[in-house]
Each structure stands twice: as C-alpha cells, then as structure tokens.
Amino acid sequence: MGREDVLAWVESPLQLVGAAEWAAAHSTTVPVAGRLTPQISATADALLARGARFGQLEPYLGIPWKLLAEHGHWLVGDGFSGQFRLAAAVLRPRRLTFLDDGAHAIAYADTLLGRRPYSRPDIHERGLTTVAAPFAAELVHRRAGARRAGMFTAFDLGDDRLDALADQGYAVRRHDFAWTRAFAPAAPGLGRRIVLGSALPVDGRMMLLDYVRWVRTAAGDGAVYLPHRRETSEQLDAVAAVPGIRVQQTGLPVELVLAGAREPLEVLTLPSSTTTTLPLVLAGTGATVRTVPATSVRRAVA
Known part of the structure; x- marks a missing residue:
C-alpha cells in the first residue's frame, strides 16, 4: 500500500456512517480501522449489509499504529481525540479529511481556523492530550497550506467559516446522508x-x-x-x-x-x-x- 491510500479511522457509529457516505461520494472503497466496541461492530455489519463501500475492517484498541503508518490519507472521525493528536504528530500523514463527530464539527472548524483552543468543547483537558495538541495543529495547518486537508460534513458551517477555511487551504464538502437514505x-x-x-x-x-x-x-x-x-x-x-x-x-x-x-x-x-x-x-x-x-x-x- 502506498502513502496516498485512504483509511477511515473511526471511534463512534456516527463517524462510521460518515465514512460510508465519503466512500459513496468518492466512488471508492475504503478500509476501516474501527474502535473495538459492540456498537461499532453492529453498525459496520448494518452498513455492509446495505452495500457500504468498505474494504478490510480492522478492530483495534488504543491507536492502530501499523494501519495508520501504511496509509497516507486519513479519514479522521474525531479530530479532538488525544490519540489522533499523538498519532498525527508522530506519523505525519500526507492528507487529512475530518468526518463529523456530532455537533463538534463546528467547534473543530473554529479550531482549525485558530478561533478557539485545540481542546474538546466543555472539557478541561490535561496531561499528554494537551502536550500533543500544538504538534497536531502544526501538522494539520501544514497540510492545509499544501491543499491536503479538509472536512466532509453534514453541518452547515456558515459562509464566514467556509470562506475562512478556503482561504487557509481547507477543502470542505457537505453531504446530506444521500447514500444512507437511498440504501x-x-x-x-x-x-x-x-x-x-x-x-x-x-x-x-x-x-x-x-x-x-x-x-x-x-x-x-x-x-x-x-x-x-x-x-x-x-x-x-x-x-x-x-x-x-x-x-x-x-x-x-x-x-x-x-x-x-x-x-x-x-x-x-x-x-x-x-x-x-x-x-x-x-x-x-x-x-x-x-x-x-x-x-x-x-x-x-x-
């Protein structure tokens, strides 16, 4: 596998649905690294039964270091995750696309724009999570500058955010769960x-x-x-x-x-x-x- 191969790294069922929508929108097959939980497994089974364009599905605990190292384009379910921050700072993927993690999509867009700290909303963070934040932020901003970072979202970010994200190099594509409805x-x-x-x-x-x-x-x-x-x-x-x-x-x-x-x-x-x-x-x-x-x-x- 090459460094431009895509991998969906998801930690919740909604993030997995977003990965299925991304694969359908781009007419491509996406391997998935999914956190090892009953809900992720059940959601993956349901999506596959409906025809989701998923390749190999790999359950994991912690950070799936080997899979991440083998793929250069990460579809990231949770950009605020401390595990993502650490992995991004160490492995430095070539391309990043952020999927929706619930309503945090808007807060994450503001984080990418530097309008708020790199921290999960309503959480007081401490420890390694905060140490890795500036290194992950630097990596993401570099990828945006090279036109290799963006968001795939169902949320309306507003014209001001969209313009500001575009100015910084982020590509934003909205979806409306068209594949989910159709199948x-x-x-x-x-x-x-x-x-x-x-x-x-x-x-x-x-x-x-x-x-x-x-x-x-x-x-x-x-x-x-x-x-x-x-x-x-x-x-x-x-x-x-x-x-x-x-x-x-x-x-x-x-x-x-x-x-x-x-x-x-x-x-x-x-x-x-x-x-x-x-x-x-x-x-x-x-x-x-x-x-x-x-x-x-x-x-x-x-």
Missing part, C-alpha cells in the same frame, strides 16, 4: 412519537432524576424511546418505568434506524447533533425533529 431498508414500526436517549447522566452533566422528568415531559401520553449507545442499565431501567414509554434497543445509530421511515415521525430530543442529522436523513417524509429543553445541565470536567 436504507424500511424502518421498524416504532409509532409516530420517538424520544431520543442521551448520555448526559452518564457523563455527570445531568442528574438521573432530572433526566427521567425530562423523558416524562417529552413522551407526553406515550412514545418509543431509542437509547443512546452509552446509557447504563440503571438509566434504562429508570426510563422504562416512565408511564407510556417503550424502550426499543437497536444497537445502531438513530440515523440508520430511522433512515427508512416512510411516514411522518415526531422526534423529540435534548440539544444534540441529531437536530442537524435527522432532518437530513428524514427529508421528504414530513417528519419533525424538535428539541425539548431541560434544566440542570452542567459543564463536564475531564
């Missing part, structure tokens, strides 16, 4: 009202009692609840006790679960990236995606 099987019968789960209680940013109250408000007189992949059994048990709630475990990102919907859905969520992704995935179905705000959400510290 989705019929969505399971979940009913008309869907409540999306959140990991805020897991992250210590919301009390479980407050979260259950939020679920009860969002569900109204009844709804199907699609859990977030990082919810604990304790949280799911508490949600399942809410009157009118039916917890539906799918093991897949909600974008894949709902992509085949053929009837109007009402999707209710806390503020999250799904308010951007799902309107694209559900375009043309008459679905609505509505944020139901909550109180007592705290900043995270790590």
